[in-house]
Amino acid sequence: xxxxxxxxxxxxxxxxxxxxxxxxxCAGRSSENNLGAVIKIVGDIKDKHSAATCYQCSKPExxxxxxxxxxxxxxxxxxxxxxxxxxxxxxACVDACPYEMxxxxxxxxxxxxxxxxxxxxxxAGACPHGVISVDSAAPVRKYxxxxxxxPGVAFCGGCMLELAIRFTLKVLGxxxxxxxxxxxxxxxxxxxxxxxxxxxxxxxxLMTNIASSAAGYARYYKKIGKEVxxxxxxxxxxxxxxxFQNLSGAAERGENILYICYDNxxxxxxxxxxxxxxxxxxxxxxxxxxxxxxxxxxxxxxxALMMAMHDxxxxxxxTLSNLEDYASKLIKAREAxxxxxxxxxxxxxxxxGWKLAPDSTVEMCRNVVESxxxxxxxxxxxxxxxxxxxxxxxPLASFIKMARKFSHLTDEDIQALQENVDHRYLRxxxxxxxx
Amino acid sequence: xxxKSEVSAETKGERRVLTGNAAAAYGALLSRPDVVALYPxxxxxxxxxxxxxxxxxxxxxAEMIQVEGENSAMSSIMAASVAGxxxxxxxxxxxxxxxxxxxxxxxxxxIPAVMxxxxxxxxxxxxxxxxxxxxxxxxxxxxxxxxxETTQEVLDTVIMAYRLAEDSEILLPTMVSYDxxxxxxxxxxxxxxxxxxxDRFLAVLKEQPERLKLVPGGPLGFHAHALLEDFxxxxxxxxxxxxxxxxxxxxxxxxxxAIFGRKYGGVLEEYRCEDADIVLLTMGSSxxxxxxxxxxxxxxxxxxxxxxxxxxxPFPKEKIASVLKDKKAVGIIxxxxxxxxxxxxxxxxxxxxxxxxxxxxxxxxxxxGIASLDITIDHLERAIDEAYAASQGKEYxxxxxxxxx
Numbered sequence: 084x085x086x087x088x089x090x091x092x093x094x095x096x097x098x099x100x101x102x103x104x105x106x107x108x109c110a111g112r113s114s115e116n117n118l119g120a121v122i123k124i125v126g127d128i129k130d131k132h133s134a135a136t137c138y139q140c141s142k143p144e145x146x147x148x149x150x151x152x153x154x155x156x157x158x159x160x161x162x163x164x165x166x167x168x169x170x171x172x173x174x175a176c177v178d179a180c181p182y183e184m185x186x187x188x189x190x191x192x193x194x195x196x197x198x199x200x201x202x203x204x205x206x207a208g209a210c211p212h213g214v215i216s217v218d219s220a221a222p223v224r225k226y227x228x229x230x231x232x233x234p235g236v237a238f239c240g241g242c243m244l245e246l247a248i249r250f251t252l253k254v255l256g257x258x259x260x261x262x263x264x265x266x267x268x269x270x271x272x273x274x275x276x277x278x279x280x281x282x283x284x285x286x287x288x289l290m291t292n293i294a295s296s297a298a299g300y301a302r303y304y305k306k307i308g309k310e311v312x313x314x315x316x317x318x319x320x321x322x323x324x325x326x327f328q329n330l331s332g333a334a335e336r337g338e339n340i341l342y343i344c345y346d347n348x349x350x351x352x353x354x355x356x357x358x359x360x361x362x363x364x365x366x367x368x369x370x371x372x373x374x375x376x377x378x379x380x381x382x383x384x385x386x387a388l389m390m391a392m393h394d395x396x397x398x399x400x401x402t403l404s405n406l407e408d409y410a411s412k413l414i415k416a417r418e419a420x421x422x423x424x425x426x427x428x429x430x431x432x433x434x435x436g437w438k439l440a441p442d443s444t445v446e447m448c449r450n451v452v453e454s455x456x457x458x459x460x461x462x463x464x465x466x467x468x469x470x471x472x473x474x475x476x477x478p479l480a481s482f483i484k485m486a487r488k489f490s491h492l493t494d495e496d497i498q499a500l501q502e503n504v505d506h507r508y509l510r511x512x513x514x515x516x517x518x
Numbered sequence: 519x520x521x522k523s524e525v526s527a528e529t530k531g532e533r534r535v536l537t538g539n540a541a542a543a544y545g546a547l548l549s550r551p552d553v554v555a556l557y558p559x560x561x562x563x564x565x566x567x568x569x570x571x572x573x574x575x576x577x578x579x580a581e582m583i584q585v586e587g588e589n590s591a592m593s594s595i596m597a598a599s600v601a602g603x604x605x606x607x608x609x610x611x612x613x614x615x616x617x618x619x620x621x622x623x624x625x626x627x628x629i630p631a632v633m634x635x636x637x638x639x640x641x642x643x644x645x646x647x648x649x650x651x652x653x654x655x656x657x658x659x660x661x662x663x664x665x666x667e668t669t670q671e672v673l674d675t676v677i678m679a680y681r682l683a684e685d686s687e688i689l690l691p692t693m694v695s696y697d698x699x700x701x702x703x704x705x706x707x708x709x710x711x712x713x714x715x716x717d718r719f720l721a722v723l724k725e726q727p728e729r730l731k732l733v734p735g736g737p738l739g740f741h742a743h744a745l746l747e748d749f750x751x752x753x754x755x756x757x758x759x760x761x762x763x764x765x766x767x768x769x770x771x772x773x774x775x776a777i778f779g780r781k782y783g784g785v786l787e788e789y790r791c792e793d794a795d796i797v798l799l800t801m802g803s804s805x806x807x808x809x810x811x812x813x814x815x816x817x818x819x820x821x822x823x824x825x826x827x828x829x830x831x832p833f834p835k836e837k838i839a840s841v842l843k844d845k846k847a848v849g850i851i852x853x854x855x856x857x858x859x860x861x862x863x864x865x866x867x868x869x870x871x872x873x874x875x876x877x878x879x880x881x882x883x884x885x886x887g888i889a890s891l892d893i894t895i896d897h898l899e900r901a902i903d904e905a906y907a908a909s910q911g912k913e914y915x916x917x918x919x920x921x922x923x
Contacts, residue, residue, distance in 0.1 A: 295589070300601045306581045
């Protein structure tokens with residue numbers, strides 16, 4: 084399917100001083116289009132520079148600017164190419180590219196750019212430091228179905244929910260039935276008046292009855308001998324506070340439903356009140372910071388682990404920095420509901436409620452994974468295994484104050500949180516039998 | 519529950535001695551529900567146990583969800599109904615309170631569920647005893663509510679409730695309630711009608727326009743956020759459907775009588791009312807005692823009749839007004855307390871029904887039988903005597919607490 088392409092992945096600020104290996108490899112690539120290197124080293128600071136080349140934009144401004152239609156974007160591999168025979172050398176594309184990634188060849192008086200060596204990327208093959216690689220979209224393509232969510236939805240800027248819902252629906256497809264409830268996702272998933280923003284059938288639940296509603300729906304289909312995929316998609320308050328009883332009951336009974344809890348660590352739709360997944364010390368509007376208040380005084384519930392201890396067929400954690408991991412878990416969960424309840428705990432930072440910059444939410448996801456604060460694992464009938472393990476644990480202190488809900492924390496406070504993270508990770512390792 | 523059975527010559531049904539709870543379970547069984555969700559609570563547990571036996575014996579061809587609480591019972595059957603199924607549950611008192619948000623949702627969603635409620639005191643003062651405080655607490659939920667008197671009526675009304683709930687002109691959740699500890703555990707000789715009677719009686723529903731269903735891949739969502747005039751229109755239509763139920767119940771009963779040979783009077787049953795000057799108004803299990811009291815007072819020459827109120831919601835205000843307006847006095851037997859009015863609930867309901875009606879009828883309210891206190895013949899004869907005295911122009915007390923006052 085078009086739309087999901089292999090990309091050249093370049094780690095930023097990761098090139099050693101004076102390294103030019105990729106540039107040389109690019110200049111020497113075997114291609115009839117080779118008019119010299121189209122990758123370059125950028126960055127002013129000598130010890131923190133990066134390789135950079137064309138991003139193969141989804142809506143290339145160079146293509147728009149070209150007066151002779153010499154530039155095309157391939158539906159097949161997503162690469163933006165310049166037809167040497169059609170290029171008139173006007174340099175409109177050079178001026179149009181906001182990233183300055185079109186190279187003008189003065190000798191031949193035509194423009195040229197990276198075409199990823201048609202998928203073989205000489206730079207990636209040559210880089211001795213693991214900075215450049217080709218990121219294959221094949222796993223993503225495998226899972227992706229139709230986009231079932233409206234292009235415009237009512238979420239805060241930078242909110243993870245649009246990505247979470249769009250991606251979840253793309254993977255699971257149109258024939259699921261969504262069970263949603265009062266939460267951040269409610270205005271989108273359970274419609275407003277006569278308008279609904281997703282193409283799937285949906286059922287608006289109470290906060291107390293999401294799993295039991297989905298279970299009842301599934302039971303009728305069981306009675307008539309038809310397969311169905313009820314998918315609960317609700318927040319952490321619904322899941323771990325007011326709605327935990329019916330979720331636990333549904334898991335115990337082995338109801339054939341998929342339950343996804345998107346965890347934004349509080350009641351974020353209604354003004355950032357604390358929930359049972361709000362971390363220790365975090366500011367919320369009901370765990371204020373003042374002369375006596377120091378944020379939330381208690382630990383969060385480890386809900387995913389609680390669900391795994393129900394010995395239900397499938398439980399997993401996932402987040403949006405690791406989409407392939409999430410996609411594969413969705414697929415497994417959908418399969419697992421033939422045997423019982425499947426549960427996915429999806430970490431989704433809330434820029435508004437956490438006071439986190441809207442462009443930092445995916446980075447936050449990555450940070451909690453790399454720090455073991457939100458380990459990625461799955462469990463079949465309670466047997467836990469990690470699906471990703473950071474090579475080097477990132478300390479909480481290095482990123483936690485990105486979310487200003489933690490801005491009041493002292494070094495000791497952060498140390499206490501770090502110890503909690505380490506304690507839980509060690510417990511998980513023991514359960515997984517890896518230590 | 520007796521295990522001895524015999525076939526009745528008249529109806530080919532099976533005659534059994536059954537409790538009210540077992541009768542409720544048989545009513546559900548004969549209605550062939552697709553999904554049954556249950557959670558046990560005294561004094562309803564026998565309903566759950568009996569249906570569980572039916573299920574284990576292969577008699578009940580339904581998905582049986584043994585939920586972890588009443589909220590999930592109501593919630594599961596709501597979604598199963600939206601999927602397209604016929605659904606059943608049963609509860610009582612504290613359980614009804616625990617499913618309250620789902621009870622409201624079922625009404626707003628116009629879910630054609632049938633639920634049995636076995637009347638019991640609500641939490642507040644810890645009590646394991648009968649009253650109708652529980653069903654009165656959901657008067658404003660938007661359900662159809664019917665209170666019944668005998669075990670036979672329990673079974674028959676459960677079946678009839680599906681004809682009300684699932685009727686395309688109604689589509690409302692319907693509650694069949696009966697007094698816990700009295701009717702729930704009382705055993706009576708009764709008939710379990712043949713399955714094909716129930717099938718024939720309920721087959722009409724299949725000929726009606728198919729109700730909207732939530733279908734995978736389909737274009738519909740359910741329980742979306744309703745706004746402004748849309749919301750008001752839903753409420754308007756809901757109330758209109760409740761009004762239609764007041765006459766629909768007569769039509770349903772007529773058809774029931776044609777097949778089963780029994781009837782209960784629709785919204786209310788009158789007993790010796792025609793020439794009566796005064797009337798006792800009861801609900802549910804104490805009605806039998808009231809008949810005895812009425813008969814005994816008739817022998818003494820007092821022209822007393824009896825009204826058994828069956829339909830609590832929608833409240834049959836027109837029928838109540840037409841039956842009571844020409845009477846001189848009415849003694850109302852209330853088995854619940856209407857806080858803030860210092861009366862029973864039925865009393866204020868009847869007062870409202872008579873407002874604006876050209877009548878001089880005097881209403882005397884008797885709060886009795888709460889906390890499983892017996893409603894005795896003495897109580898009812900006192901009510902008749904006092905109503906009679908009031909009808910003769912004597913002074914009377916609006917509300918009396920029996921046996922305290």
